[in-house]
Structure formats: structure tokens, C-alpha cells
Amino acid sequence: MKLLNSIILIAILSSFVFLDSQKGTASYYGNGMHGHRTYSGEKYHKDSLTAAHKSLPMGTKVLVKNIKNDSVVIVKINDRMSSRSSRIIDLSMAAAKKLNFVNAGLTTVTIEIIDK
Numbered sequence: 001m002k003l004l005n006s007i008i009l010i011a012i013l014s015s016f017v018f019l020d021s022q023k024g025t026a027s028y029y030g031n032g033m034h035g036h037r038t039y040s041g042e043k044y045h046k047d048s049l050t051a052a053h054k055s056l057p058m059g060t061k062v063l064v065k066n067i068k069n070d071s072v073v074i075v076k077i078n079d080r081m082s083s084r085s086s087r088i089i090d091l092s093m094a095a096a097k098k099l100n101f102v103n104a105g106l107t108t109v110t111i112e113i114i115d116k
Contacts, residue, residue: 024088026064026109028096038079046093052079053089061115064080064089066099067108073098 034103040058044050051062060077073095081090089111091099101107 007043019042021110021112022088022110023067023110025106026066026088026089026090026091026099026101027106028093028097028102029099031093037072042078044079048092049095049098050072050078051073051075051089051095052081052096054075054081054085057116059116060113062089063112063114064091064095064099065110065112066101067110069100070100087110 007086008066013101029044029046029052031046033044036044038044038050041050051064053062056062056077058078062077063072063074065072073091075091079090081087085096087106089109093102096102097110099107
């Protein structure tokens with residue numbers, strides 16, 4: 001019984017911790033955000049390869065892969081998302097274009113930390 005309780009506890013805790021990769025839904029910033037300040041203090045620029053995440057430190061480099069078409073992009077985290085969001089990452093317009101999902105609006109991605 002103790003082993004089962006330990007396994008359940010580990011499963012619950014691991015759902016709150018970002019290990020090295022995640023899979024989930026990505027979206028992107030609309031044009032209306034262009035020029036606004038991000039959480040890091042930088043101005044958002046739609047042509048930069050940047051993104052927002054719920055918990056990764058500012059400046060973290062992340063490899064994002066679009067599961068639907070295997071396209072990839074590397075982005076820098078410079079903004080914060082709501083912890084209540086169902087998405088795992090919000091990308092800049094430039095990153096969404098590289099991942100080929102601008103028309104769809106959302107896509108399924110995996111993200112991997114490549115540099116903290």
C-alpha cells in the first residue's frame with residue numbers, strides 16, 4: 001500500500017514540475033501585441049523568435065516542434081502566461097510562421113529546454 005501511495009504522489013507532483021520536455025497546445029500572439037512590454041521588460045516584436053511560458057525562467061531557450069508537420073523552431077522565453085491557461089506555450093508570430101500553424105491558430109507541440 002505504501003508503494004502505491006508513493007507512486008500516486010510522484011505522479012501528482014510530476015504533473016506540476018517542468019522536467020525537460022512537455023507536450024501540449026501552442027498558440028501565438030496576435031498583431032495587437034506588437035510593441036507591448038513583456039514580463040521580462042522587453043518589447044514584444046512579432047518578427048522575433050520569442051515565447052511565453054507558465055514557469056520557465058526568462059531567457060530560457062526552448063526547442064518547439066509542431067507534431068502535425070515536424071517543423072521546429074528555437075525560441076527564447078521572455079513573457080509569462082497565466083497558470084490557468086490550457087496551453088503550454090504562446091509563440092511570437094515569427095515562430096508560428098516557422099511552425100506553419102498561423103492559419104490554424106493552435107497546434108500540438110512538444111517543447112524541450114535546450115539552454116537555461
